[in-house]
Amino acid sequence: MAEHAFMVRAGNDNELVDEFESRSLVAIGWEELGDVSDVRSYEEMKARFNSTDEYSEHNSRRIAQNAGQVNRFALEMEKGHLVLSYDKTEREYLIGEVTSGYEWKPGDHPPGYPHVRRVEWEDTVSRDEFTTSTKNTLGSTLTVFSLDSCAIEITGVLSGETPDEGEDEEDTVPFVDEVENQADELISDILANMDPFVFEELVAAVLRAMGYHAKKTRDSQDRGIDVVAHPDSLGFEEPYIKAQVKRQQSKVGSPDMRAFTGTLGNGERGLFVSTGGYTSEAQEAARNAEQRVTLIDRDEFIDLLIQHYDALDPEYQATVPLKQVYIPSQDPPLEE
Incomplete structure (x- = not known):
């Protein structure tokens, strides 16, 4: 059972989902960074962003966030980890297993997305199959983020199990309240x-x-x-x-x-x-x-x-x- 899982969104507007599925891969942008296979840590990744002209003028918060996403994709993700990508038209998640290390593929398809991982897609699962808390986690707007907290449930759903909302779901803060609280902060x-x-x-x-x-x-x-x-x-x-x-x-x-x-x-x-x-x-x-x-x-x-x-x-x-x-x-x- 996989203990680690990641979401990789299919482009800025879901435009790459068919290519992800047909070519058995996931890919991200930030093309101007170049090949990051020589980067060994998050701090080095931030330094790469700061030294790249296209990103050096970004504020520290944006650089930290983007460096974290590329770092997760290139360094933290490994063979055997679960990876998901969302098809918002069908309201379904592609779920598969990472089958390669990090690859730098400039000029390959999809254009503008040269950081690549190979994936063996196993199945598609409707968003409605997941619990409310997992759907909230899956709803993050980041391009790449960890789903470790949901890995067990994702694996179970993939094998046909129906997850239990659990009694504590009744005490979950309503989404609108959560958004308002975050906005106020x-x-x-x-x-x-x-x-x-x-x-x-x-x-x-x-x-x-x-x-x-x-x-x-x-x-x-x-x-x-x-x-x-x-x-x-x-x-x-x-x-x-x-x-x-x-x-x-x-x-x-x-x-x-x-x-x-x-x-x-x-x-x-x-x-x-x-x-x-x-x-x-x-x-x-x-x-x-x-x-x-x-x-x-x-x-x-x-x-x-x-x-x-x-x-x-x-x-x-x-x-x-x-x-x-x-x-x-x-x-x-x-x-x-």
């Missing part, structure tokens, strides 16, 4: 690395997207107030909002909160935005302030950002580039 990563002054501008932009007239204050004259906002264009209507913005990991404490509330006069409202959250003492100080103060933490700001993203000024959309996608609002029901 990625947005949080962007905010965590954003210049504090740019973050202040972003807060003002979100308030404008919500319908307020908002602007960042001059840094030398802000007295701790980073953004001011009001309902009308001339600033006559109440409430007049003063906002302090903290892009930091640590929680805001009561001294900062009391200093902030002390700047609020009659008819003014306070808005405190802190990506690090607030201590219980700071929350108590905000509740006891003479003027009303609203506290927004990282998650609440991300919710506001997403909710009003379409109305955000394009230059600030560019600071947090988001793409709208449609996903099922719930996982498909389990079969009885």
